[in-house]
Amino acid sequence: MNSKSAPGMSMEEQDQFIQEVLKRIRYRMVVFSGKGGVGKTTVAVNLAYALLKADMRTGLLDADITGPNVPKMTGAESPPELMGHGGTMIPGEKNGLKIISMAPMLPENSPVIWRGPLRSGAIRQFLADVAWGELDFLLADLPPGTGDEVLTAAQSMKPHVALVVTTPQEVSLVDCRRAVNMAKKLEIPVIAVVENMSGFSCPHCHQDIDVFGTGGGEKMAREMDVQFWGRIPMELDVRRGSDSGQPIVLSAPESGSGTAFTALAGHVITHCPA
Numbered sequence: 001m002n003s004k005s006a007p008g009m010s011m012e013e014q015d016q017f018i019q020e021v022l023k024r025i026r027y028r029m030v031v032f033s034g035k036g037g038v039g040k041t042t043v044a045v046n047l048a049y050a051l052l053k054a055d056m057r058t059g060l061l062d063a064d065i066t067g068p069n070v071p072k073m074t075g076a077e078s079p080p081e082l083m084g085h086g087g088t089m090i091p092g093e094k095n096g097l098k099i100i101s102m103a104p105m106l107p108e109n110s111p112v113i114w115r116g117p118l119r120s121g122a123i124r125q126f127l128a129d130v131a132w133g134e135l136d137f138l139l140a141d142l143p144p145g146t147g148d149e150v151l152t153a154a155q156s157m158k159p160h161v162a163l164v165v166t167t168p169q170e171v172s173l174v175d176c177r178r179a180v181n182m183a184k185k186l187e188i189p190v191i192a193v194v195e196n197m198s199g200f201s202c203p204h205c206h207q208d209i210d211v212f213g214t215g216g217g218e219k220m221a222r223e224m225d226v227q228f229w230g231r232i233p234m235e236l237d238v239r240r241g242s243d244s245g246q247p248i249v250l251s252a253p254e255s256g257s258g259t260a261f262t263a264l265a266g267h268v269i270t271h272c273p274a
């Protein structure tokens with residue numbers, strides 16, 4: 001990556017750049033879970049657009065360096081433009097949402113075979129070298145697990161709050177407990193445990209099917225003394241929207257999941273008051 005802050009610059013100097021950037025962002029939030037594939041990116045993307053619809057200036061930082069999915073799910077697939085000679089990146093913009101991700105900077109299908117320090121370095125550059133401007137919210141979509149990226153995001157982005165995504169399934173909840181404990185250790189308040197893919201209404205027989213069970217996220221949140229927010233149903237249009245870069249909160253805001261994402265944004269705004 002081209003950079004104004006990397007060559008020959010100490011971590012302390014880069015931290016100063018990051019501090020300058022952070023001063024202009026009112027609330028910073030990490031979206032994470034201990035487990036892969038539970039819907040972190042889907043939730044982060046739809047929540048970001050729901051915040052934008054509530055007139056919040058919002059940015060989305062794709063902190064999943066090796067598996068970046070935000071561009072595919074938003075349709076923001078152009079690489080960032082560089083400003084002047086300093087290497088400052090102008091974030092991509094799609095439907096008003098500012099987005100930065102590794103994906104558009106890579107040749108198609110090429111893997112990012114980077115060890116932890118390099119991945120962490122990329123996240124720091126996404127803060128230090130990106131012209132985010134004035135924002136009300138910056139959301140970071142984290143990779144699965146509780147590894148380097150989560151730690152780097154916590155240390156460099158200094159998030160005010162965390163949102164933890166899980167499915168109701170026990171195997172997801174086991175990992176989710178680890179994520180909640182990590183947030184506690186890092187002293188990031190968890191303002192919402194979101195139970196995603198919770199219930200599916202069969203479009204043919206109209207029966208409700210609990211593909212991954214139901215209620216597990218709420219029980220886990222109660223046991224761990226963190227706030228449960230609610231459920232987002234599994235819907236075909238959520239998956240279709242993710243694949244076509246048309247988040248459901250924009251394409252079908254009145255759907256079950258669209259309504260849920262709008263309500264989640266309201267919850268987040270209430271917890272991050274002006």
Ligand SMILES: Nc1ncnc2c1ncn2[C@@H]1O[C@H](COP(=O)(O)OP(=O)(O)OP(=O)(O)O)[C@@H](O)[C@H]1O
Pocket residue numbers: 035036037038039040041042043064067069142143144196197232233234235236238239240242243257
């Ligand atoms: N509520 C939902 N209804 C239907 N499909 C969903 C829903 N939430 C997520 N999906 C689908 O589930 C898959 C996984 O979602 P997503 O990529 O958001 O998970 P993730 O936790 O970010 O995964 P990773 O750990 O790989 O980053 C995607 O195909 C997505 O479209």
Ligand SMILES: [Mg+2]
Pocket residue numbers: 040041042064069141142143
């Ligand atoms: Mg993801």
